[in-house]
Amino acid sequence: MIEARNVVKTYQTGRVGLEVLRGVSLQIDPDAFIAIMGPSGAGKSTLLHLLAGLDTPTQGEVFWEKEAISRLSDAQRAAFRNQKLGVVFQFYHLLPELTALENVLLPGLIGGRSGKPLRRVAADCLERVGLKERLRHRPGELSGGERQRVAIARALVNDPALLLCDEPTGNLDSHTGEEIIELLMSLHSRQKQGLVVVTHHVTHHVKLAERAEKVIVLEDGRIVQERSSK
Numbered sequence: 001m002i003e004a005r006n007v008v009k010t011y012q013t014g015r016v017g018l019e020v021l022r023g024v025s026l027q028i029d030p031d032a033f034i035a036i037m038g039p040s041g042a043g044k045s046t047l048l049h050l051l052a053g054l055d056t057p058t059q060g061e062v063f064w065e066k067e068a069i070s071r072l073s074d075a076q077r078a079a080f081r082n083q084k085l086g087v088v089f090q091f092y093h094l095l096p097e098l099t100a101l102e103n104v105l106l107p108g109l110i111g112g113r114s115g116k117p118l119r120r121v122a123a124d125c126l127e128r129v130g131l132k133e134r135l136r137h138r139p140g141e142l143s144g145g146e147r148q149r150v151a152i153a154r155a156l157v158n159d160p161a162l163l164l165c166d167e168p169t170g171n172l173d174s175h176t177g178e179e180i181i182e183l184l185m186s187l188h189s190r191q192k193q194g195l196v197v198v199t200h201h202v203t204h205h206v207k208l209a210e211r212a213e214k215v216i217v218l219e220d221g222r223i224v225q226e227r228s229s230k
């Protein structure tokens, strides 16, 4: 469904070019559950951002089915992301002045939906992540784990084909982090939407590695290991 083909990403800082991805190719099939692991600084977040169309590669292409999303305009990529992907970040990126329900509604509104049906879907997404009783709480009134659950509900509201999670437990204590990983895996097994989890968190590695269909290890901008369990 998503394919990165020989992707290179170089960041230009002053006169020096920093090659963060050095020719990465991978395929993510529909319904797949993939864990991308590796040490901090390996290029994992950069790769996820390219897959999500949040950034474009310096060389190479990212395809969604047959379409090269890396060649779309920013607005086209934003529309593609809104319709096809859910993205979850380490730091939640919730709007503090909005309630949990309003935060979850937003991608639906951007996608052109509105009214009671959208509110029902958003409330249902919050229920699926265990926050039925927190619809009117603002982010400041929620714990870190609850904020990440709101962010996950927001990522689900447009019923994405693929959920991309960038260090979703990076800002949480290990117990809460485990719960978030469990939640993501149970959503994946119930909904059968694709799931990609990026983590450098060794404590999650075992659990993710046991359940993921494919584990990709990235080091210094290259895939150094790719293991499929199916």
Ligand code: ADP
Pocket (backbone or CB within 6 Å): 011, 012, 013, 018, 020, 038, 039, 040, 041, 042, 043, 044, 045, 046, 047
């Ligand atoms: P990981 O997610 O594996 O920790 P990242 O993809 O976040 O790695 O970063 C890889 C490298 O790229 C790091 O050395 C980081 O400092 C650098 N980097 C990331 N984003 C930028 C940027 N916008 N500009 C310059 N360098 C960056």
